[in-house]
Amino acid sequence: MSDTVPTRGDEPFLRLYDELRQIADRLLRREAVGHTLQPTALLNEAWLKLSGSPALKGLERNHYLAIAARAMRQVLVEHARSRQTAKRGGDLKPVTLADDQLGVSIPLDEFISLNTALERLAAKQERLARVVELRFFAGLDEEETAKALGVTSRTVQRDWVKARAWLQSELRDEAPVAPE
Numbered sequence: 001m002s003d004t005v006p007t008r009g010d011e012p013f014l015r016l017y018d019e020l021r022q023i024a025d026r027l028l029r030r031e032a033v034g035h036t037l038q039p040t041a042l043l044n045e046a047w048l049k050l051s052g053s054p055a056l057k058g059l060e061r062n063h064y065l066a067i068a069a070r071a072m073r074q075v076l077v078e079h080a081r082s083r084q085t086a087k088r089g090g091d092l093k094p095v096t097l098a099d100d101q102l103g104v105s106i107p108l109d110e111f112i113s114l115n116t117a118l119e120r121l122a123a124k125q126e127r128l129a130r131v132v133e134l135r136f137f138a139g140l141d142e143e144e145t146a147k148a149l150g151v152t153s154r155t156v157q158r159d160w161v162k163a164r165a166w167l168q169s170e171l172r173d174e175a176p177v178a179p180e
Contacts, residue, residue, distance in 0.1 A: 013047055013050065013051075013064075013068075016061065016064060016065065016068070017043075019065060020043055020046070020065070020068050021039055021040070021043055022139070023065070023068070023069055023072065023137070023138060023139055024039040024040075024042040024043045024046070024072060025039040026139060027042065027072060027076060027137070028042060037075075037076075037079050042072055042075055042076070043072070045071075045072075045075040046068055046071035046072045046074075046075055047071075049071040049074065049075070050067065050068060050071050062134070062138075062140060062144050062145075062147055062148035063148055065134075065138045065139075065140065065148075066130070066133060066134050066138050066140070066148055068138070069133055069134070069137035069138035069139075070133055070137065072137065073115065073133070073137050076111060077111060077112055077115045080111040080112050081112060113170075113171060114167070114171065117167055117170040117171060118132060118133070118167075120170065121163065121166055121167065121170075125162075125163075127149060127151070127159060128159050128162055128163040128166065129163070130149060131145060131149070131156055131159040131160055131163055132160075132163045132167070134148055134149070135156075135160060142156045142157060142160075
């Protein structure tokens, strides 16, 4: 992990640091006790992925949080892959993809499977995958997600239901239901 610290040129990151730290903390609470990745380290690694990208300048809050959550997801996937290689199972505890309605439990060593499933979902229905990223990884509510995607809250609700069903199917190794 890097000891690099965000600088003044990273105003969106610094302005949203507390929210980003809460997202990192929430994501890491799902890890087994004694895990090696801490919220600050996750946040710093995500910042390294984001830093220097001129495309991030001027983004509004929800868009920036979504991009930062995606970067954190990538860091967690990389971390899970390295742990999987090192431990091949170990003492990983199951986690629940939630807000309280999702109800899909997956062990952390299958976090890679979640990432792969989200990539497949994005290839079929990009917006459904973005809803999952915004709701689950960034922690945005329905209205914030709708605003970030430029759709209605009702569309987010429908997409959330479709995405959950598709991911449940994928993560259970059942034939996926094609999202509409």
